[in-house]
Amino acid sequence: MESLAALPILSALAQESRLAIFRLLVKAGPDGKAAGDIARKLKTAASTMSAQLLVLANAGLVHARRDGRSIIYAVDFGKMSALLLFLTEDCCGGRAEICAPLASVANKCCPPAKGVRHEAPASSRRR
Amino acid sequence: MESLAALPILSALAQESRLAIFRLLVKAGPDGKAAGDIARKLKTAASTMSAQLLVLANAGLVHARRDGRSIIYAVDFGKMSALLLFLTEDCCGGRAEICAPLASVANKCCPPAKGVRHEAPASSRRR
DNA sequence: CTTATATTTCCATATTCTATGAAATATGGA
DNA sequence: TCCATATTTCATAGAATATGGAAATATAAG
Numbered sequence: 001m002e003s004l005a006a007l008p009i010l011s012a013l014a015q016e017s018r019l020a021i022f023r024l025l026v027k028a029g030p031d032g033k034a035a036g037d038i039a040r041k042l043k044t045a046a047s048t049m050s051a052q053l054l055v056l057a058n059a060g061l062v063h064a065r066r067d068g069r070s071i072i073y074a075v076d077f078g079k080m081s082a083l084l085l086f087l088t089e090d091c092c093g094g095r096a097e098i099c100a101p102l103a104s105v106a107n108k109c110c111p112p113a114k115g116v117r118h119e120a121p122a123s124s125r126r127r
Numbered sequence: 128m129e130s131l132a133a134l135p136i137l138s139a140l141a142q143e144s145r146l147a148i149f150r151l152l153v154k155a156g157p158d159g160k161a162a163g164d165i166a167r168k169l170k171t172a173a174s175t176m177s178a179q180l181l182v183l184a185n186a187g188l189v190h191a192r193r194d195g196r197s198i199i200y201a202v203d204f205g206k207m208s209a210l211l212l213f214l215t216e217d218c219c220g221g222r223a224e225i226c227a228p229l230a231s232v233a234n235k236c237c238p239p240a241k242g243v244r245h246e247a248p249a250s251s252r253r254r
Numbered sequence: 255c256t257t258a259t260a261t262t263t264c265c266a267t268a269t270t271c272t273a274t275g276a277a278a279t280a281t282g283g284a
Numbered sequence: 285t286c287c288a289t290a291t292t293t294c295a296t297a298g299a300a301t302a303t304g305g306a307a308a309t310a311t312a313a314g
Contacts, residue, residue: 003150006146011142014137014138016131019134019137019218077219080225081227083214084211084215084225084228085229085232089232091146093154094232094236095236098207098208099232099237100237102211102229103230103233103236105216105221105226106226106229107230108221109221109222109226109227
């Protein structure tokens, strides 16, 4: 990811209501959540929610699919992962000060197999 | 770090000129760089640079120290690390989709020592 | 003390962002 | 078809941000 590509993603997350939406969608997981449900949960007008979701979608952080009358939004974890990689590697140059704490979290979640495998088993645990 | 604490950091980075400043300062390392040097390098007015640096400093991403007539700004890697931890753990719930790619980068940078468990060192555990 | 340099503070301006009601569009059901 | 529901699009008002010139402040040097 390039610096310019990271900007809309950072901007999308750099706002209270949108960060809240994003976190809600992370919790919802791959099944996602309908726009109206999110709006009710966060107590915002439908049109406002629509605009916020559009920003998140344009950044690529979430994607939408229609289901009947509802439109379901779900997080694109790949995009989020790419942002974290960009911030860690390209932006911070993989400095030890940054990486060391991350390594502990990442390894706790995905213990490296011998010979270092980087792919996550599809069924890895989640909270 | 809490969601609210992450916001000013994300906002600070979510802007083209400030992200450029930040990356320049990452490259400069712990020694930092004088405000004027940054302004010249990025071709912006001194007053504009001052305002941008203030945003970064208020977010805690950089800190300033005076050296003679110059004011030297340097990145606070701890803060950046905290942001990445927040995004990975608290925000994304340490999902495998997010962690797996990070683990590979982090381990490349800070290889887990041989014969050592992959538990996080107590000093960096949270929650 | 005076002058030059480095940076910040203050201020004005232009731009962008956020939020919302109202109207438009899409879908499903009676 | 007609109506209700779900969401988006549009218009717009108000807030926040970005930028840079001018003046103020701090430091250094002669």
